[in-house]
Every structure is written in structure tokens, then in C-alpha cells.
Amino acid sequence: MASTLSEAYRDHPQFLHHIKPIDFSSVRSLPDSHAWPQNFVEEANGGGSGSSIPVIDLMDPNAEELIGFACEEWGAFQLKNHGVSLSLFEEVEAEAKRLFALPAKQKLKALRSPNGATGYGRARISPFFPKDMWHEGFTIMGSPFHDAKQIWPHDYAPFCELMENYQKQMKVLAEKLTGIILRILKISEEEAKWVGSSGSTGAVQLNYYPQCPEPNRAMGLAPHTDTSLFTILHQSQTEGLQIFKDQVGWVPVRPHPRALVVNAGDLLHIISNARFPCVLHRVVVNRVQHRYSVAYFYGPPLDYVLSSPLADEQARFRGVTVKEYIGIKAKNLGKAISLISTN
Ligand SMILES: O=C(O)CCC(=O)C(=O)O
Numbered sequence: 001m002a003s004t005l006s007e008a009y010r011d012h013p014q015f016l017h018h019i020k021p022i023d024f025s026s027v028r029s030l031p032d033s034h035a036w037p038q039n040f041v042e043e044a045n046g047g048g049s050g051s052s053i054p055v056i057d058l059m060d061p062n063a064e065e066l067i068g069f070a071c072e073e074w075g076a077f078q079l080k081n082h083g084v085s086l087s088l089f090e091e092v093e094a095e096a097k098r099l100f101a102l103p104a105k106q107k108l109k110a111l112r113s114p115n116g117a118t119g120y121g122r123a124r125i126s127p128f129f130p131k132d133m134w135h136e137g138f139t140i141m142g143s144p145f146h147d148a149k150q151i152w153p154h155d156y157a158p159f160c161e162l163m164e165n166y167q168k169q170m171k172v173l174a175e176k177l178t179g180i181i182l183r184i185l186k187i188s189e190e191e192a193k194w195v196g197s198s199g200s201t202g203a204v205q206l207n208y209y210p211q212c213p214e215p216n217r218a219m220g221l222a223p224h225t226d227t228s229l230f231t232i233l234h235q236s237q238t239e240g241l242q243i244f245k246d247q248v249g250w251v252p253v254r255p256h257p258r259a260l261v262v263n264a265g266d267l268l269h270i271i272s273n274a275r276f277p278c279v280l281h282r283v284v285v286n287r288v289q290h291r292y293s294v295a296y297f298y299g300p301p302l303d304y305v306l307s308s309p310l311a312d313e314q315a316r317f318r319g320v321t322v323k324e325y326i327g328i329k330a331k332n333l334g335k336a337i338s339l340i341s342t343n
């Protein structure tokens, strides 16, 4: 049985042509493979551009209440005064830039394998969409040693140390946020025993969206929800992330120099018995600037049973383990939630 996150993904192989990105540095016009239907991308600029998700100060005495409201209403918020030093994000962003600026040949040395979860490549959601995304990614679960060593045989240590430190610091913040969220949901301490244990699951995804010759016909990252309890995202100072809000449309998440974006994922939607939406989000690209982001996906241990917690409520989902849900999502993407729904 899979006992680590990367083993859980290994059970769901992808085909190699779904992994290798094009060499963006040599592309001068938008290839047909990356040209999305015009209306698909254009609505990017309409709809919800006047709205924005709440910005919450973690030190605010009302932070818990504000987080509860944001999770219910938006499934997302920006978090400031989170206690993690700005220099850590600067360092991680600089390493992401250094990595993605390498020649394609060197990055491909760490190409994710068909049944692998980590390394360099296209987004995992790629096979579900008819067109390719204007994006490259690098996925880390635990130590990135194996993949980093392929890219930098002698100089992997600074990258590895920084990424391990980043995961440690994000885990501490994720545990703090989980404590708050579980209190809001009135989940018992017994149910929440996994928080702070070594079994909790975490992964880092470095994302790169190169500047694009025809941004109105390209898609950085197609609409999806995250397979996490929640995701903590650092974005560079380049716009592109949007979240979808019912009756409003696509709402931009404008970069805030000291704030992190927190997105509710599928697992939070399930354990909140659908009280919190798992937020649909996507990334659009632009003509002049490269965009970078660093996502930290956090969740309970793989064998944790995701059940709706409150005895007086009718369960909206059948009980599945985190590992089973990862399998359902890997095969069905956006339909996964409805497949475990009880109605
Ligand atoms: O780049 C972003 O802002 C979002 C990245 C994202 O949604 C993901 O990695 O799942």
C-alpha cells in the first residue's frame, strides 16, 4: 500500500507525451497545440475584475471569524502577517527563476517519469484538456535530491536545502491554519489528532508561465481545483491567477507584496460537508512578463478517512481515504467530487 504521497501518485501513470513541455525559449509565435478557443480565454478580462478575495491579517483578533467567512464565501483569501519571513519567498522565487531559465536539455534531465510524481514537466492536469498550457512546473515531495541532482550534478545542495526549509516553514503555517479551520468546523480534537503528526502530506509545486506572444489565445493553467486540504501560494508580482465565483465570474487575485494566497482544496470541501467550496482557479498569461508561483499543498495522512464530521448533518459525501480520493481525482479530475457525492 502507498505510504507516501509520491507512491500514491505512482499508482496513476501518465504517458510521456503528456509530461514534456515545449521549449518556450525557442518559440516566437503561438503554436496550434497551444491555441485555445478564443472565447475560452477572453472572458478572462470580463466578469469579476472589480471584485477581490478578502485580505486577512493573521494577527487580527478577529482572524478566525474572518477566515471562516472567507472560506465560506470565497474558498480563498490572502493572508498577511503570517509569520514567515519575506526573504524566504524571495530566495525561493530566485531559485525557481534559476531553474526555469536553464536550457531545455538540462531541465529535461529531471523530467517526471510516467509513474512518477516529482520533477520537471507539464501540469498533471494536462491530459484532461485538448490544448497545451503556457506553463512549466517542477514538483517536490520531501527531498528534491534525486531530481535536483540530475539537473545540477555538483551544485544541487543549495536548491535542496532551501526547498526542504521552505516545506518545513510552510508545514508550520499550514498546521496553524488547520487548527483555526478545524475549530471553525467544530471538528473534535480526537478527529484532528493527525495535525502536527509526521503523516500529514505536503508537496511543493514551482510554476513558471513565460511571457506569451498571443496571451488572449493561450492558457497558463487551465481551470481546476486543488487536491489538498488547502494550498498556500506565493505568487510573484505579476498578475495572472484568477478564481471563479458563482454569479460573478473570474476574479483576479492581485499580487500583494507580503501576502500569501490560501485556496480551499477538495479535501476541505469534503470534510466541511460542502460548507466551504473548493475554489476553481486558473492562470492567464501576458505578453511582457514572466510569471512565477510557488504552491504548497497540504493535507491529512493518506489513510485518513475523509468523512463529514457533524453527527446532526446529513453526510454529503461517502467516506473515502485521502489515498482513494487522490486515485479518483487522478482518473476523473473535475468530476471527482460528484463521484463521491451521496446525492
Ligand atoms: O500559479 C498560480 O498562481 C496557481 C498555481 C496553481 O493553481 C497550482 O499549482 O495548483
Ligand SMILES: [Fe+2]
Pocket (backbone or CB within 6 Å): 224, 225, 226, 281
Ligand atoms: Fe491550483
